[in-house]
Amino acid sequence: MRLKAQMAATDQAGSLVTEAPRGPRPRSAWRTRLTKLDAKASPYLYISPFFFLFAGFGLFPLAYTAWISLHSVNLQNVEERTWVGFDNYTRLFHDDQFWNAVQNTITIGLISTVPQLLIALGLAHLLHCKLRGSTFFRVSLLMPYATSVAAATIVFAMLFGRDFGLINWFLGVFGVENIDWENGKWSSQIAISTIVTWRWTGYNALIYLAAMQAIPKDLYEAAEVDGASRWQQLRHVTIPGIKPTIIFTVIISTIGATQLFGEPLLFGGAGGYRGGADHQYQTLGLLLYEQGWFNFQLGRAAATAWTMFLIIMVAVAVNALLASKGRSALTIGRRRRPA
Amino acid sequence: MTTAPAPTPTVARRRFERKRVGDRRAGPFTYAALILTTILAVIPLYWTVVAASRTNADIAKTPPPLTPGDNLWANIRSALDQVDMVKALLNSLVVSGSIALGTVFFCTLAGFAFAKLRFRGSNVLLVIILATIMVPAQLGVVPLFILIAELGWVNQLQAVILPTLVSAFGVVFMRQYLIRALPTEIIEAAVVDGASTFRIFWSIVLPAARPAMAVLGMLTFLMAWNDFFWPIIALSSQNPTVQVALNSLGQGYVPDRSIILAGTLVGTVPVLIVFALLGKHIVGGIMEGAVKG
Numbered sequence: 001m002r003l004k005a006q007m008a009a010t011d012q013a014g015s016l017v018t019e020a021p022r023g024p025r026p027r028s029a030w031r032t033r034l035t036k037l038d039a040k041a042s043p044y045l046y047i048s049p050f051f052f053l054f055a056g057f058g059l060f061p062l063a064y065t066a067w068i069s070l071h072s073v074n075l076q077n078v079e080e081r082t083w084v085g086f087d088n089y090t091r092l093f094h095d096d097q098f099w100n101a102v103q104n105t106i107t108i109g110l111i112s113t114v115p116q117l118l119i120a121l122g123l124a125h126l127l128h129c130k131l132r133g134s135t136f137f138r139v140s141l142l143m144p145y146a147t148s149v150a151a152a153t154i155v156f157a158m159l160f161g162r163d164f165g166l167i168n169w170f171l172g173v174f175g176v177e178n179i180d181w182e183n184g185k186w187s188s189q190i191a192i193s194t195i196v197t198w199r200w201t202g203y204n205a206l207i208y209l210a211a212m213q214a215i216p217k218d219l220y221e222a223a224e225v226d227g228a229s230r231w232q233q234l235r236h237v238t239i240p241g242i243k244p245t246i247i248f249t250v251i252i253s254t255i256g257a258t259q260l261f262g263e264p265l266l267f268g269g270a271g272g273y274r275g276g277a278d279h280q281y282q283t284l285g286l287l288l289y290e291q292g293w294f295n296f297q298l299g300r301a302a303a304t305a306w307t308m309f310l311i312i313m314v315a316v317a318v319n320a321l322l323a324s325k326g327r328s329a330l331t332i333g334r335r336r337r338p339a
Numbered sequence: 340m341t342t343a344p345a346p347t348p349t350v351a352r353r354r355f356e357r358k359r360v361g362d363r364r365a366g367p368f369t370y371a372a373l374i375l376t377t378i379l380a381v382i383p384l385y386w387t388v389v390a391a392s393r394t395n396a397d398i399a400k401t402p403p404p405l406t407p408g409d410n411l412w413a414n415i416r417s418a419l420d421q422v423d424m425v426k427a428l429l430n431s432l433v434v435s436g437s438i439a440l441g442t443v444f445f446c447t448l449a450g451f452a453f454a455k456l457r458f459r460g461s462n463v464l465l466v467i468i469l470a471t472i473m474v475p476a477q478l479g480v481v482p483l484f485i486l487i488a489e490l491g492w493v494n495q496l497q498a499v500i501l502p503t504l505v506s507a508f509g510v511v512f513m514r515q516y517l518i519r520a521l522p523t524e525i526i527e528a529a530v531v532d533g534a535s536t537f538r539i540f541w542s543i544v545l546p547a548a549r550p551a552m553a554v555l556g557m558l559t560f561l562m563a564w565n566d567f568f569w570p571i572i573a574l575s576s577q578n579p580t581v582q583v584a585l586n587s588l589g590q591g592y593v594p595d596r597s598i599i600l601a602g603t604l605v606g607t608v609p610v611l612i613v614f615a616l617l618g619k620h621i622v623g624g625i626m627e628g629a630v631k632g
Contacts (some may be wrong), residue, residue: 035533035535038535038536038537039456039530039536040458042452042456042535042536042537043452043456043457043458043461043536044452044458046448046449046451046452046456046536046540047448047449047452047453047464047510049445049448049449049504049505050445050446050449050468050505050507050510051464053445053501053502053504053505054471054476054505054507057476057479057483057501057502057503058471058474058476058479058502059471059474059476059479060479060482061476061479061480061481061482061483061486062474062475062476062478062479063479064479064482065478065479065481065482068481068482068485073481073485078484078485078488078489079489123373123376126365126369126372126373127373129363129364129365129369130363130364130365131365131369131373132365135619135622137373137377138618138619138622139614139615139618139619139622140377140380140381141376141377141380142614142618142621142622142625143380143381143384143611143614143615143618144380144383146561146565146610146611146614146618146621147384147565147607147611148564148565148567148581148582148585148606148607148610149565149567149582150567150582150585150586150589150603150606151387151585151603151606151607152383153589154585154588154589154599154600154603155383155384155386155387155600155603156383157589158390158596158599158600159383159386163399164398164399164403164596166386166403169401169402169403198379198380198383202380203625206622206625206626207625207626209626210625210626210627213626251473252472252473255473255475258475259475259477259478259568261567261568262567262568265571265586265590266585266586266589266590269589269590270590270591270592271590272589272590285568288480289572292480292481292484293572298481298484298485301480301481302481302482305478305479305480305481306478308475308478309475309478312475312478316473
């Protein structure tokens, strides 16, 4: 409809120009045609940078990873590629280090994402009311997000230090003996998850808060009339109301957790790509980095990357499936109630 | 953030609502919980300042020191001997500045097309852009590295600038803003006056979009400044951004923890100060962008 209005407007403009005595006729006809071309082609021209850049630096490399993963490529001579078929994959799937990395990625992903999103939900609920200094709280809660992964990890690695770390000192006040955070499997993974949780909780809380503010207020009024408590309002009005946002953050966090890289790399200090002396916190992202940029085998790194991509696809599909099941259960529940 | 008024309920209705539940007041429990979380969010940063301004021996004491000392400048000087943080800061400024400028320009252009121009397939194309948020582009790192190696761009700043010159979030964010902030009638009037689409963009859309462009610019700058994975791979300590320098610092063999933290502070504080000053607008931007998600 807007296009029609626009076309009508240009036609009108065109005829105005033709009637006007100043311009010679052929030029105005040419101008009209140019105006029409402008209206038709310009929108595509304006959105094309996004598509070109995404295709060139996002989609194409991702797809080409599959092709590279069927070759042997050395980092020091990237132009020479030897076809090896699925060798990189067979090697990978027979490599204990790979399965160890899969396991670590999953456990770190779970113990960082689940508490993070739950705390964020609670925080958003707390922020969703009339509050003095709400801007102060929002900005401070977002400070960790503004801190880079590298800086945050360097600081946290020291906070989690065995002998002089602030966290062990604090636990010591309660009689807990010094924990060797970095060398234990669970302790190191908990420490790394703490960094992730610290950086992202405030950000997710603000996203939830924005979604909560969009929930119509009559829903809360109705709930209150029905005698629902604050907790019941959270469970039956707020959470169903921001469900799309929750699903969105779960999917984005899953994708992020699968690619976790900076936190485990810097947590152990020197030689961080190994992910600890026993690879106790080596994630898939670190394994990829080790294969490609320390063992110089880009083909194998590509095979790992492509496997990670497939894992992400499966994880997102499972999330989407669970979400749609949840939604249908919800609508069925709603339909049943009046009957 | 200054925005055009969204459709609001009438005054009478709003007054009625204010008395009701949606605007419940925060109780003491809410404040206590929020203050505790705020402390947890800020304490690692505070401790960084404390430790960076003391000596290594000081930090190792029990109980650990909880107030800043006077060794900050000496520590910073030693840290700058270890890594070229000055060059890193300049490089990061160039990289993040270029990415922010490019992203704001391209996203405003695309956002304008999606918000105010009608063209075939616009809905489908917008959905495709939204879907790209979920593409883990980071996993294309191997071919991307081969590409820049063949171009001879390893260790060159353009290797980290070019791949991130536009963002899906930015396109959607600018579109959202322009739909609300820019009346279609103004554009129609300009069309009647014979203005070309680009003229309309330049003289009408750009001035109107300025507040949103500023927010998107800040957010993009922050994300570019903190980007880690790709800069680590494409650059090295010879030509580092701040994050690459921090990586060498954190993985290096500097034995003194207060020096490492002083270096970390130098690389982080500029952004944190800017964030503390403009944080209100950045928060607004993130929440604005979230509503569509």
